[in-house]
Amino acid sequence: MNARFGLIPAIIFAFAAHASAFDFGSLGNALGNDRINQGIDTARDLGKVAKGIAGIGPEEEKAIGDSVALEIVSRYGGLVRDDAIMRRVNLVGRSLARYSDRPDLSWRFAVLDSNSVNAFSAPAGYVFITRGLYDLATDDDALAGILGHEIAHITRKHALNIIAKSDALTGATNQLVMRSSNARALDSQLQQFDLGIGQITKTLFETGYSPQSEFDADKVGHDLAALTGFAPGGLRGVLVHLQHRSGRVEKAFSTHPPLKARISRLPDEPALLSPALSGNGNTGVGPTAAAQGNTGKVDEDEENFAKGAK
């Protein structure tokens, strides 16, 4: 359900190429945040900075997530500023997130003003779905399937894991000696921060996550939807629908594992709950409002995406 299907070797290679230039251990300095800098001092003194994902705390994750979210919103046409749509995606999304493995994150959901069919997530709880995909989620079960997959990317820390795998925190202790009081050092650290965000967005928009990460997100998202009480086949229903659409959708999903492979890994279950099992039905806010802005033209984002995915 997103544009992040890449190969682990490609990611490792990409990071290896940048390893000398990008050190996320300097992130705290680049943040210009007193609290983090204070923490870094402590960590430096005590030698507590750990290599890998354990070294990225809530503050760091929020700074990374905010910045990645900015790139997503910028690249995919801004947000659909519709109160009813925001309400729907957030009620369904936060219902799922409540039972996820990271229920206390500040979960936020929104619709991107793009005709392309895609969804994205960023660390710290940001989930985005394009208008093109939102229009396909005609019921809350389908929407839950899509959002569940994206929530899983965050709870499983797939984006943060890329940073950890990049060996980015190697030598962090030494790097942390460089303090932001030195303008040159600060500039260097800011460049490293930007490079780090660039590596994540490259994964999101071009190379994609590994197929294993995507299959994992499919499974975790499926289980979360079922646990919360949505139809367990919601995601599969959307994927089957996409499989039957022609040309350009397939193009847009060119960095994903084939839809067929994803569908085959999901159990054949109902995509909708019967009224008796779904309480009062859906939120009552269908995709109609968003669909009114859909011109049917091939989106420039999608064209760019397809080019970038080569």
Add this chain to the structure above:
Amino acid sequence: MKIRTALRSWLVASLLVAIGCIDAAFSSGGTAYTKRYKTTLLAEPSPQAKAVGELPLAQKVRIEQVQGKWLKVNGGSAAGWVFLGSLSETKPDEGKGFDGTPMLASETTATAAARPLTPAADEYSQRRNLGSASDDLNWMINQCATITPAQVAHYLKTHRKGEYQ
């Protein structure tokens, strides 16, 4: 009529299979962990039941009884019923930063929900000329903050989701 009955049976059976897969890891005699900063334990397997205790984040609990999607657990200092979705099979990351300090529980409140972009992201936005996206993201943060936990709970209740199934 027979087709409708068969379809309904298939729907229910599929749901039960799905639930069974999820529940497989949680069985009586097993262990699990709390995954919220505060997990309330209830006297009965019902969201309307009286609260009988509270457990902190990452507390290991012993599962004493399973009833559908509800588990009776014992966390040492407290025992009671919780919805399956309140527990994790694995010990949650306590979210420690560079300084080794866990995220504060207060950061999980409504105040945190309305927290604007970090200064680092603001600076990033300026360096990358992402002013429009920054406006959108701040709008998103404000919009999301208007949807309260009580409204989410109301949605769950009226749509028979989560612990209200």
